[in-house]
Amino acid sequence: MTTTHTPEPEPPAIKKQKLENTSEQCAFYLAKKKRTCRMQRKAGNMYCSEHMIQSKDSTPEVSSKGERVPCPKDPRHTVWSNDVERHLKRCKKVVQKEDLWFHQDFNVTLQDSKLEKTKVNEENSTEINKKDLLHSCIEELRKHNTYPPLELNVHEHPGLNNRLEQVQQKKHPIQQSSLIGNLKSNNLLGLGHRYIEFGCGKAELSRFVNLSILEDLKNNSDTNSIETPYGFGFIDRGVNRMKMDPKILLDVSEFSQMKVTPPTIVRTRIDIKDLHLDTFLEQFPTNDTGIVCISKHLCGAATDLTLKSLLNSQIFATKKFSGLLVAMCCRHVCSYEQLLPHSREFLAQRGFKDENTFAVLKKIASWAVCGRPEGMGDDDGKDHTSGLSYSQREELGQQARRLIDESRVYALKHSLPSTYEIKINWYVPKDITLENVTLSILPQ
Template identity: 35%
Template structure:
């Protein structure tokens, strides 16, 4: 009996089946095919939803308007009927610069970006002693510009140009420095050397003015990602004429952009350690003396900025002067490449700047509106395919070449008023062109030193 039982048991044992590679490939192909088909289906579904939503938004807009959705003017002109009721655009109470449909106002107030920023700012004011509301503008809100009188504007252009030619007989000095230390690698990598050429000249001027020294606190205003500060630190590391041990960098910007260089600055150094501190604030609210005092090793402040736009330059000058009222604050100098004079605010100019413009050009609040708009003409001149004589149908009767010249005059007048203001405050100040116009049309620079 035993042999028979053994044979039956053996017959019930399953023989292992060998799976071929072909069946495995079939499983994988089937899986990927299913995922792909599902993905395409989801893509076209979302695309249809997007088109439907976009069409719904577009249907809310008038086809004859030049305004974007969030900035439609208020009033009956921009209205619609919804559920038998008329709804209109109304200004957002938190930020009147944009409007919202009246029936959605309650919901909007809970999600408006302005509310989030306001709450964040109020929280930061309570946490950081260097953040003081309107510290550098003395609670002076920026004045609103009145409507333009184009006949008066055209007459002012000619009066201003005549006065300018009598006051300034020579062009600004051209002083471009081809500084190499810390920038060689970038010079070799880039085909477009516009930015690195500007950085090289600015750092070179700081070096020649003896602003780069051991123990300084380097403050970049309007720093963005901090690229300029990064290459300044490289210069301090590689220039054999520098004595630079531990270095401190203070970055100032009201935004917090992506792809910042803060970490790289701490890692890329050959001499000593690097301490990088970033403050997210508008310059008008910055108590610089308190901010520097809160650093690990406060030292002499060297400020710098590449293209500090419009009124930010004037706010920075105010910021530096206010900081000097603190007996512990040490100021060495400030180098700034300026731009965007059209964004300047008359009452945020230094008092001495306003006096300079009034005395030399008869410029008050309304005339400054004209002057700031004229400054735009310096960088909107002749383009490829155009002639210097084009554009004579302008309200001033001036062609492109003539308006470009007057734009340069307006730009210089604003900058010269800043130089005058700093000189009146007991500082050394000089205005010059730091690169040629073919590198950057915004090529004016101001160097301020404590004497």
């Protein structure tokens, strides 16, 4: 099912709930957050294991694991002394430099780009009053608000039906179903692909991509291609629990109708800025499978770093690239430095010429997703620094997000051959998620 140009429903008011203190909660006060730690403590202790050595009043607890000591790589957190060696193997503060595809800051710049080597035009905005700068940026944004509404491409895939029946909160499965349905509508779902999930976390999206592939095979009378190889590559800089990697293989083994060749799965813990994509892809068996890049949600600068990693690779030159579909997220934490050079050029042409003006653009972008305080009406909130009501700020926030997204489209169109189609779309209504825009790159 596909719907186009459908007005987006208004999102429900977001209620903020505070966690209540309990008798078993750590008593250590976090000055930066202006609250006590919410970790649980053992009976008889005043603090959780993380904070027991950070207070002068606490006595280090000694157990079978030893005592709490600062992590050798990052003393801002602690570890049991007997577990130091094991901890360092999974500590998220330890850079995994032993991986062959680790190249420090490789994607911080766009390789061989003339624009990257040219100093970006910067204006001294520090002398301008912050309020005046805000209003001047608002005027620039309104001046360049010439874009028509995006197309709303809502799809569904039966591979998510069981998931939708099992959970009460259906927003994530609905998003996953639409993303996977969009993959299928663009011929990107099936065996014969290597799915590279950027910012994968537990890789839940990839698991349901795999289940949807199996669902399609079950309903396909042609079983000649079930031995076609495929695989998944997982890229994330964090340490993730309850990973879906083994569940993907288990799902394949339980697919008793036919013997599907299990996918190759390669996971790496790395910041995208340090990823040499070509070397990472060498970990997969040599075959003719195409590369499909996916993500939900790819936060802030991670989207721009992902695009740089693709442009810094050889996948377009070797024609191994099949497509990209990512749900973008958090424009308010983008980095001016990590924008593609042509993105900066695009924004400069529209009045956002330096880090100061881009910082204001990001602030405005946050107005679209910050949520409405309970009881606030459309015309309330004019005591805001901007002097605008809530509905006016929300509208400007959407325009700021759109401008950042359009800068990415512009950059890709100037970096890739015309044989590729670059688009942004809504993939679910706004009442499902405020972060409802996808970026796609598709060979024509």
